Amino acid sequence: MSTASPDRAVFDRIAPRYDLVSGLMTLGMGDRWRRAAAEAADATAGQRVLDAYTGTGDLALLLADRVTRLGEVVGVDLSPEMIARARLKATASGRECRFEVADCTALPFASDWFDAATASGGLRSLADPAPGVAELVRVVRPGGRMVILEVTPPARLRGAHARVLRFTTPLLGGALGGDPDAFRHMVATIGHVPAPQDMAAIMGDAGLLGVGWRTFAGGIATLHHGVVAP
Numbered sequence: 441m442s443t444a445s446p447d448r449a450v451f452d453r454i455a456p457r458y459d460l461v462s463g464l465m466t467l468g469m470g471d472r473w474r475r476a477a478a479e480a481a482d483a484t485a486g487q488r489v490l491d492a493y494t495g496t497g498d499l500a501l502l503l504a505d506r507v508t509r510l511g512e513v514v515g516v517d518l519s520p521e522m523i524a525r526a527r528l529k530a531t532a533s534g535r536e537c538r539f540e541v542a543d544c545t546a547l548p549f550a551s552d553w554f555d556a557a558t559a560s561g562g563l564r565s566l567a568d569p570a571p572g573v574a575e576l577v578r579v580v581r582p583g584g585r586m587v588i589l590e591v592t593p594p595a596r597l598r599g600a601h602a603r604v605l606r607f608t609t610p611l612l613g614g615a616l617g618g619d620p621d622a623f624r625h626m627v628a629t630i631g632h633v634p635a636p637q638d639m640a641a642i643m644g645d646a647g648l649l650g651v652g653w654r655t656f657a658g659g660i661a662t663l664h665h666g667v668v669a670p
């Protein structure tokens with residue numbers, strides 16, 4: 441596990457304020473987008489699903505509702521503090537969901553282990569998302585689905601959304617008050633998100649078929665999906 445990762449330190453510090461920060465960065469629409477991601481994963485009762493880069497676990501918990509207690513959802517994140525919050529949410533909501541601290545670029549799971557995998561807001565942490573996508577593909581069985589959700593860099597947006605995000609950015613600074621490194625990290629990593637067609641190409645190169653995407657709210661977030669080649 442890359443315990444020395446700057447991401448781990450930043451997210452350990454952000455963890456108590458992460459849900460507030462995430463709400464600002466998604467203009468309050470993150471839950472709606474995560475529900476769409478859970479739907480796109482198309483998980484059914486009894487299936488085994490991975491939520492990579494799970495953070496405080498919101499998407500993993502939505503997936504747990506779909507696989508029911510007959511199946512299993514595993515949420516994985518590098519940050520023990522984020523995972524601690526995800527576990528608290530699972531307990532508080534009475535859902536069964538396993539949360540593990542691990543590096544999603546070197547997952548501790550056998551190949552083809554899961555029926556589906558999701559990754560929301562995590563691949564942008566990687567300098568190059570391609571090996572990260574390939575590692576997710578490795579652990580999903582042939583025919584299984586993969587779903588990636590990312591917010592769009594404000595620089596690529598025009599009009600009202602760009603203006604709104606410019607307005608929320610200082611609020612984000614306030615929410616992360618006293619931690620300018622964390623603020624810089626959150627804003628800078630959004631700039632790493634590949635354009636939708638580039639992410640689609642990465643997914644195709646990693647062995648996914650039927651790759652497609654849909655955008656939300658005029659393009660401020662993108663949901664990618666594909667199926668692991670049989």
Ligand SMILES: C[S@@+](CC[C@H](N)C(=O)[O-])C[C@H]1O[C@@H](n2cnc3c(N)ncnc32)[C@H](O)[C@@H]1O
Pocket residue numbers: 447448451462492493494495496497499516517518519522542543544545559560561562565566
């Ligand atoms: C922006 S948050 C997204 C959290 C959540 N999925 C959501 O939708 O709100 C990104 C998460 O990725 C985690 N992360 C970054 N690099 C990672 C890696 N190599 N392996 C596992 N988790 C990682 C961070 O600790 C953080 O919790």
